Amino acid sequence: MLTSNGYVLDESDSRLAELEPVPPTERADRDALWSRLRRDGYLYLKGQLNPDQLLDFRTFYFASLGEANVYQTGTDPREGIAAPGEVDRAALRRGLFDRIVPGPEYQALCTAQGIAGWFAWFLEDDVHLHRRKIIRHTKPGEGGIGTATQAHYDLVYLREGSDRVLSMWIPLGDCPRERGGLAYLEGSHHWVMAEEREGTLKKPAASITADLPGLAEERDARWLVTDYEVGDVVVHSAHIVHAALDNVDRGGTMRLSTDIRYQRLSEPIDWRWQEHWNDDDGL
Known part of the structure; x- marks a missing residue:
């Protein structure tokens, strides 16, 4: 059973499907990738990055939080096994x-x-x-x-900048769906762009909803999910609707991921994203 913020996703064929990876024949074809990105709003690139580099960083990340009771004492921080008890929030920050x-x-x-x-x-x-780059872990x-x-x-x-910013979501470790990977609302970038042009969408920085099944029903759309492997990435447009699943991993493994953003240097840059991420930046 897949959930997000406690809401149970409808797993019928009309509401849930698999994220489609870019086929090997298109990986080096820039025009084909642009066509796919315009059509789907995302590019799922399997094996794009070096798994060893990602896992080394995973080790560094959890080891850096050793005083915060994030990972279980006596285990390898690379495994990311969640510690029992409360996290020391000050040490975490x-x-x-x-x-x-x-x-x-x-x-x-x-x-x-x-x-x-x-x-x-x-x-x-x-x-x-x-x-401003965001990295977060989620405990089961x-x-x-x-x-x-x-x-x-x-x-x-x-x-405050270009609307052609591209995000890359990087799971730092294997992230099967039960560990809480990203889900994308199929085709949502098309209606988002249309409503942006019409000026009918909310302007303040805010999420749409925590109710993923309700949104899928409202838009008659499917949530796209998959079992991510370390080394996989998803590049997505600034318009496609996405969310995270809950981590229900039975082995206690934490999800660790980062999302970063690139754009053309020649286009307007949102000045608010030019400082390191912190919990007081208001975004």
Whole structure:
């Protein structure tokens, strides 16, 4: 049973389907990729990144939070087994915002082979990586509204710059659907763009809803899900609606992922995204 923020997804064929990976024959065909991105709103690139580099960073991330009671004492931080008991929120903020987010390890990850060079190739221009990059982990068993990322599209948070920003979501470790990966609302970028042009969508930065099954019913659409493997990424437009599933992993493994944003350097850049992510940045 798949859930998001406690809402149970309708798993009928009309409401749930598989995310479609880019076939190998199109991976080096820029025109084919652009056609696919315009049609689907996303590019699911399997095996795009070096798994060892991602797992090394996973180890660094959890080890950096050793004082916060995030991972279970006596286990390898690479495994990301959730610790029992309460997290030390002050220690978590120190590790995350003082060490991990501004650190060279994270920057190296976000500009690694298969990322910065790929965007420069795909966009055929000099590219800009937004300094505000988000990384988060989710423990199994956390539930209720606000636990998983609610349904939203990225443009509502990026209105001070180009609307052609591309996001890359990177699972830092295997992320089968029961571990809480991203789900995309099929075809949603088409109605989002239409309603953006008409000015009928909300302007403040806000999620659409936590009720994924209700939104699918309202829009007569399917949520697209998959079992992500370490090394996979999804590149998506600023208009497609997406959300996270709840982590219900029975082995206690945490989901760790990051989402980063690239755009052409020549296009307007949202100034609010040019500082490191912190919990007081208002976005």
